[in-house]
Amino acid sequence: MAAQGNGSNGGIGAAKTRLTRGDVAAGATIARAGKLAGNPYLPEVATVLEIIDETPTIKTFRLRFDDPEVQKNFSFAPGQVGQLGIFGVGEATFAISSKPSEKEFIQFSVMKAGEVTKALHNLSVGDKVGVRAPMGNGFPVEAWKGKRILYVLGGIGSAALKATIEYTLEHRADYAGITILYGATHPTNFTYWYDVKEWQKRDDIELVLTIDRDCEGWQCDVGLVPSVLERMAPSPENTIAITCGPPIMIKFALISFEKLGFTPEQTYTTLEKRMKCGIGICGRCNVGPKYVCVDGPVFSLAELKELPDEL
Amino acid sequence: MAIKYLKADALPALLEALAKNARVVAPFKRDGVVQFEPWQSGKDVELDVLLAKQSPKEWVFPQCETYLKFGYRMEEPAQGATAGTATGAEGEAIGGEGAAAVAAGAEPAIPHETVEVEALNEAPAQVIFGLRPCDARGFVQMDQVFGGYGGFYFDPLYNSRRAVTTLLAVTCRDPRSTCFCTALGGCPAGQEGVDALFTQVEGGFVVEPLTEKGEAVVGTAGGDLGDATEAQAAEANAVKAEATGKVDVPFALEGIRDHLHDNIDDPGWHDLCMRCISCGTCTYVCPNCYCFSINDELVESEGERYRVWDNCFNPLYTEETSGHNPRAQKSNRFRNRFSHKFWYYPDKYDSLLCTGCGRCIMHCPTRIDIREVLRIMGAAPGAAAERAATTAVTPAATGAPTGAPAPTDGKEA
Numbered sequence: 001m002a003a004q005g006n007g008s009n010g011g012i013g014a015a016k017t018r019l020t021r022g023d024v025a026a027g028a029t030i031a032r033a034g035k036l037a038g039n040p041y042l043p044e045v046a047t048v049l050e051i052i053d054e055t056p057t058i059k060t061f062r063l064r065f066d067d068p069e070v071q072k073n074f075s076f077a078p079g080q081v082g083q084l085g086i087f088g089v090g091e092a093t094f095a096i097s098s099k100p101s102e103k104e105f106i107q108f109s110v111m112k113a114g115e116v117t118k119a120l121h122n123l124s125v126g127d128k129v130g131v132r133a134p135m136g137n138g139f140p141v142e143a144w145k146g147k148r149i150l151y152v153l154g155g156i157g158s159a160a161l162k163a164t165i166e167y168t169l170e171h172r173a174d175y176a177g178i179t180i181l182y183g184a185t186h187p188t189n190f191t192y193w194y195d196v197k198e199w200q201k202r203d204d205i206e207l208v209l210t211i212d213r214d215c216e217g218w219q220c221d222v223g224l225v226p227s228v229l230e231r232m233a234p235s236p237e238n239t240i241a242i243t244c245g246p247p248i249m250i251k252f253a254l255i256s257f258e259k260l261g262f263t264p265e266q267t268y269t270t271l272e273k274r275m276k277c278g279i280g281i282c283g284r285c286n287v288g289p290k291y292v293c294v295d296g297p298v299f300s301l302a303e304l305k306e307l308p309d310e311l
Numbered sequence: 312m313a314i315k316y317l318k319a320d321a322l323p324a325l326l327e328a329l330a331k332n333a334r335v336v337a338p339f340k341r342d343g344v345v346q347f348e349p350w351q352s353g354k355d356v357e358l359d360v361l362l363a364k365q366s367p368k369e370w371v372f373p374q375c376e377t378y379l380k381f382g383y384r385m386e387e388p389a390q391g392a393t394a395g396t397a398t399g400a401e402g403e404a405i406g407g408e409g410a411a412a413v414a415a416g417a418e419p420a421i422p423h424e425t426v427e428v429e430a431l432n433e434a435p436a437q438v439i440f441g442l443r444p445c446d447a448r449g450f451v452q453m454d455q456v457f458g459g460y461g462g463f464y465f466d467p468l469y470n471s472r473r474a475v476t477t478l479l480a481v482t483c484r485d486p487r488s489t490c491f492c493t494a495l496g497g498c499p500a501g502q503e504g505v506d507a508l509f510t511q512v513e514g515g516f517v518v519e520p521l522t523e524k525g526e527a528v529v530g531t532a533g534g535d536l537g538d539a540t541e542a543q544a545a546e547a548n549a550v551k552a553e554a555t556g557k558v559d560v561p562f563a564l565e566g567i568r569d570h571l572h573d574n575i576d577d578p579g580w581h582d583l584c585m586r587c588i589s590c591g592t593c594t595y596v597c598p599n600c601y602c603f604s605i606n607d608e609l610v611e612s613e614g615e616r617y618r619v620w621d622n623c624f625n626p627l628y629t630e631e632t633s634g635h636n637p638r639a640q641k642s643n644r645f646r647n648r649f650s651h652k653f654w655y656y657p658d659k660y661d662s663l664l665c666t667g668c669g670r671c672i673m674h675c676p677t678r679i680d681i682r683e684v685l686r687i688m689g690a691a692p693g694a695a696a697e698r699a700a701t702t703a704v705t706p707a708a709t710g711a712p713t714g715a716p717a718p719t720d721g722k723e724a
Contacts (some may be wrong), residue, residue: 040465041432086611087381087616114632126336128383128426247635274631276605276618279464281456283602284621284628286647287637290653294464308424308575310637310647 040279043130044070048123049080049105054191057112059121060097060295074133076100078141078164079270080300082133083278084108085116088124092116093275093293095160095264096134100167106131109159109191135278136297139164139242139268140280141171146178147240152247152253154225155184159192160270160297161244166195171298172204179206179234183225185248186211187218208232226252229260236261246311255304264302271297271311287311314517314547315529316539317401317509322516325532326350326440332531333477336370344361348437356441358511361487362668365599366446367439371472372453378468379616380429388420394581397634404532434471438528440479444501445492445666447478449598451504455660456601468618477524482551484509486558490684494564497556497666510547562682564653564663574688575646577702583684584645586677591622593671593679594648599664602628623648623710649684 015189048148051195052060061084065071076082076101084089092114098107114120123129141164149168151163168175177186180199184190190209199207210221210228221228225245234241241262243253250269257267273285280294304311317325335350340357347367350356450473457469461620483499484488492498502508507525509516517539520526529536539547557646558561574580594600604621621628624644630636638644656664664682672680 039430040431040464041468043379043427043428045426069666085607087379087383087428088607088614090607091605117632126423128424130428185679271396272631272639274629276603279466281464281466281601281605282621283623284604286651288650289658294572308646308650 001066005045033170040132041277043083043087043091043132046129047129048107048125048127048129051123051125053280054193055189056107058109059112060107060109060191061120061123061129062098062107063131064105065131066128072103074103074106076134076163077138078167079138079160080134080163081136081297082106082131083275083294084110084120084133084137085130086119087128087130087304089119090116091130091132092275093135093272093278095163095270097159097162099170100163101170104182106133109162111156130200132278135293135294136309139270139298141167144240145174146176147238147254148179150234150239150241151178151180151182152225152229152241152243152245153180153182153287154249155189156191157243157245157249158182159273161242162192162195167204169199169202174203176238177206178204179232181208181210181229181232182226183210183212183245185213187215200240224252226256227251227309229253229256233260236263239266240266244270257301264305267301268298269301269304271299273297314539314544315333315532315536316515316517316543317518317532317536321532321535322356324535325528326356326534327352328527328531329438329440333438335438335494336367337440338442347442350440351537358441358481358564361483361485361490362443362446362670362673364670364674365596366449366668366670367442368446368449368453368598368601370437370439371476372457372469372601373591375617375619376468377433377615377617378431379428380431381425381426381614384424384611386425425633428572432468432471434475436475437472438477438479438586440473441538442478442480443483443668444505445490445497445668446598447480447504448492448497448501448666449498449504449668450476450478452599452656452660452662452664452666453601454504455662456656456703463683472541477506477528477581478504479507479509479525479528480505481507481516482547483554484511484550486554487669487673488559490558490667491560491626491669492667493555493558494562495663495665495667498551499558500551512543512550514545517543528624562686562689564685564689566656566691567663567685568654570689570691571650573692574690575650577688577692579641579687580646581642583679583687584642587624587645587679587707588677588691589622589624589626589641589644590676592676593681594622594624595620596670598666598668598670619636623651646688649681649688653685653689 027118035083039297048061049064054060065074066227076096081095083091084094094108094110098105102110110117110120112118151161165180166243168178182196190196199205208221208228210223211218211222211226214222214256235297241257243250254267256300271292275285275293278293280291285292286311290307326335326337330350336347337350337356338345339348339354345360345363347359347363361604379477395467454473457466478609486499492501500510503681506522507518507520507528509518520529602623603618604616607615607616626636629638638647652664686691
């Protein structure tokens with residue numbers, strides 16, 4: 001009976017009673033955790049390098065993997081997500097918001113909302129976290145070469161699009177044009193304000209900032225994102241529209257896109273769902289036959305229209 | 312592979328021989344309930360009750376399974392680390408100069424907290440004896456999920472246990488009124504996932520080894536297993552044919568995926584779910600419901616992360632921190648379970664996620680019958696409304712579609 005470990009269930013090999021960190025191939029991240037490559041449930045330990053207070057409820061965490069090999073080999077596609085967790089509290093899914101070209105650290109922006117996010121907000125520099133990343137599909141930025149890109153984002157939705165925006169800005173020459181419409185309730189609620197100021201300096205992109213209600217000292221647009229979008233009236237010709245923000249903003253932005261003549265194939269968003277395993281097994285993040293953790297989080301509106309109304 | 316014969320009174324000896332090298336799990340009756348439990352010398356295997364209350368899936372995919380252990384501890388600064396910050400108050404140092412040191416990639420000059428993480432994966436060799444072909448098929452259907460999404464994300468916990476598990480199934484002689492395996496392409500003597508099939512005949516079992524693992528069992532049994540005579544083999548075939556004929560085929564499943572897709576907004580879902588109490592019994596007794604949750608526990612500085620069976624009928628299953636719930640209505644969750652088995656899973660893995668064991672029908676406290684749900688919601692649009700109108704959605708209608716005995720046949724405790 002002992003020989004059964006090498007039995008007919010091809011490719012699994014002899015069962016181990018214990019897996020250790022050493023069993024995980026050097027630099028193996030979750031996306032490469034195929035057969036025999038390692039344990040996709042085992043987080044990589046990382047250290048908090050820096051914490052940035054973005055808004056009263058959002059903090060950005062810059063992390064470095066403790067294993068230098070993992071840090072060196074870590075790469076992800078813009079739009080991919082990761083499971084960030086604290087051992088003893090739990091894990092939750094966040095968009096990776098660092099630049100894909102950033103090799104020194106990996107960054108997540110976290111809004112304080114539930115148990116895990118509260119614990120994350122209590123972290124200090126030097127504390128240990130667990131990261132399983134990257135996961136999901138990312139935006140098809142390669143296929144978009146030569147097109148104009150229109151980003152429509154609001155509030156914490158900026159975290160999900162940050163890596164993609166930075167990627168297209170770094171590869172500006174590949175795209176026919178870049179427009180960013182970014183809204184927040186109040187000037188203090190813009191995340192990445194330090195980067196937004198850099199974007200304002202560029203003359204090769206169009207940046208529109210808007211707040212819901214006017215306030216003293218504000219010099220940009222005022223109005224809800226969908227109404228500002230309709231005022232801007234961007235042409236749908238050769239353009240990809242990408243939106244992420246609070247569900248109510250996404251809902252009305254999608255309606256505005258349709259009014260402006262954008263087809264469902266031209267319109268993209270990135271979804272958020274409660275997740276546990278993050279690898280398409282545990283079964284809670286499905287929208288119909290699609291699992292947000294592996295088939296998403298990026299979907300075109302055309303794909304979403306095929307799914308049950310369970311967003 | 313040669314067909315063998317095992318005398319009924321030689322079964323304990325066979326299990327004892329197998330138990331020398333592996334954990335042997337088999338159905339036993341305790342306090343009136345039949346469950347799969349580790350075999351011990353002197354315990355009698357219960358084969359008269361057709362189905363154990365739960366399938367043996369928990370022996371490969373445990374209800375609760377710790378897979379990470381971790382511990383926090385304070386680490387002293389490395390020798391030769393920058394002095395100066397060590398004397399400061401700890402909190403201040405971590406946020407202040409200590410932070411700069413960490414950011415620069417150097418060891419901080421103060422004691423700092425670190426975490427050690429260990430992955431666990433217990434996978435002792437085991438033999439599951441006495442499961443039915445439908446339960447073995449349940450493992451085959453779960454294999455696709457845990458085998459990874461397109462062979463990519465490979466679940467090491469499930470698969471290491473599955474690789475060292477041998478399935479010795481016993482042919483169903485007397486299918487119940489709730490059995491509908493043949494509607495799903497199964498059979499009371501089905502071979503899918505089975506390593507060796509035991510068929511009860513006069514005085515013992517006809518044993519058919521079907522895989523290398525099954526051959527290994529025959530090897531272990533040694534002299535107790537003789538070659539089956541032609542008469543014995545013929546008797547086994549007769550038993551199989553008779554049992555297959557007894558299984559009701561209450562409905563056809565042709566086109567069910569497309570029909571569920573077309574009926575997604577049908578109000579029939581709302582009507583059918585009315586008497587569901589979201590208890591999740593159907594998901595726990597199901598041989599291939601595999602959804603799970605992951606939780607952490609921490610006591611002082613030591614803790615563990617474990618996965619535990621979950622229930623897709625629970626409103627908290629999908630509820631998000633914001634309070635938004637993608638499947639807020641009971642009808643959404645009800646639709647999700649049946650659609651998962653007959654639409655979502657087939658889209659990914661090209662087979663249905665159901666073996667027709669009928670446990671969910673037997674154990675549902677409100678007598679919801681999956682066959683009735685599929686007859687109504689799996690019918691072509693238009694026909695669905697018609698069938699719903701002609702099928703009384705009452706407990707009396709759920710048990711015996713063709714006048715067979717009621718679901719509880721007295722053998723089940």
